[in-house]
Amino acid sequence: MTSRRFFAVFSIAFAAAYAVLYVIAIEYNLALFTYHPASGEFHWLVVPAADQPAMYWYGWMATSALGALAFAALAASLPAAWTARIWPGWSWAVPLAVMVVFGYILRGYFIR
Amino acid sequence: MIVVLLIAHALLAVALLGAITHQTIGVWTPAKQPADSFVARMRSVSPSTYAGAIVVLYIATATLGAIIYPSYRLNVRIVLEQMQLAKANGSFELKEHFVALGLGMLPAYWYFWRQPPADYARTRAVLTALLAFIVWWGFIVGHVLNNIRGFEA
Numbered sequence A: 001m002t003s004r005r006f007f008a009v010f011s012i013a014f015a016a017a018y019a020v021l022y023v024i025a026i027e028y029n030l031a032l033f034t035y036h037p038a039s040g041e042f043h044w045l046v047v048p049a050a051d052q053p054a055m056y057w058y059g060w061m062a063t064s065a066l067g068a069l070a071f072a073a074l075a076a077s078l079p080a081a082w083t084a085r086i087w088p089g090w091s092w093a094v095p096l097a098v099m100v101v102f103g104y105i106l107r108g109y110f111i112r
Numbered sequence B: 001m002i003v004v005l006l007i008a009h010a011l012l013a014v015a016l017l018g019a020i021t022h023q024t025i026g027v028w029t030p031a032k033q034p035a036d037s038f039v040a041r042m043r044s045v046s047p048s049t050y051a052g053a054i055v056v057l058y059i060a061t062a063t064l065g066a067i068i069y070p071s072y073r074l075n076v077r078i079v080l081e082q083m084q085l086a087k088a089n090g091s092f093e094l095k096e097h098f099v100a101l102g103l104g105m106l107p108a109y110w111y112f113w114r115q116p117p118a119d120y121a122r123t124r125a126v127l128t129a130l131l132a133f134i135v136w137w138g139f140i141v142g143h144v145l146n147n148i149r150g151f152e153a
Helices: A003-027 A058-078 A090-105 B004-026 B037-045 B047-075 B076-083 B084-114 B122-151
Strands: A033-036 A040-046
Touching: A003 A058, A003 A090, A003 B084, A033 A058, A058 B047, A058 B084, A090 B084, A090 B122, B004 B037, B004 B047, B004 B122, B047 B076, B047 B084, B047 B122, B076 B084, B076 B122, B084 B122
Parallel strands: none
Antiparallel strands: A033 A040
């Protein structure tokens, strides 16, 4: 497998998997770590704070990036015959669909 | 210090906005004749030359935004909630998620812009337009929220 084919499959799979994992991470609050901005403390996994806001955004991105990295590396390592016809449009179609999903999830901010 | 970082974030965003807007116009409406007007010159830029700079600017702008985000969470979002500015709050929520999704698209964006012009033209164009939308959304929302809250002394 050439490095060009490897990175083509990797980048398409990463973009699609990252978008899906990101929305799952948010819906089920699967943050790899939590940041408490008032005290400046980091904690592994989801750690709510009683007396200050807790920030999960960094942790959601880390969860999604790690998961997508593993998925994309696996996809790129598959035999070329299995990935030869992968549609490059998955790299934008899945993130676009997830953007629409976020519009739906957050609709309460705009229609109340 | 936060004000300095916020201004740097805004300046990087301006550079990113200019680069991705030029690239989007260049890739969707390329000039077919020699450029003889302002608009024609925008359309006649070479879109591929922007890709590397856009990746670097996107990462730098998002990183600075992530650094100043805790200050927003503590000093701005709470005020927006107290003022019951739900649309402003929701717009920022969308901004943070769109920017995160854009980060995940960068490897594909970078890869497809490094391919020969005849290959993957549609994929390149759509990825660029999607990133342009994210950058414009982020810029406008950030600007409006800054106008609502303003700087603290």
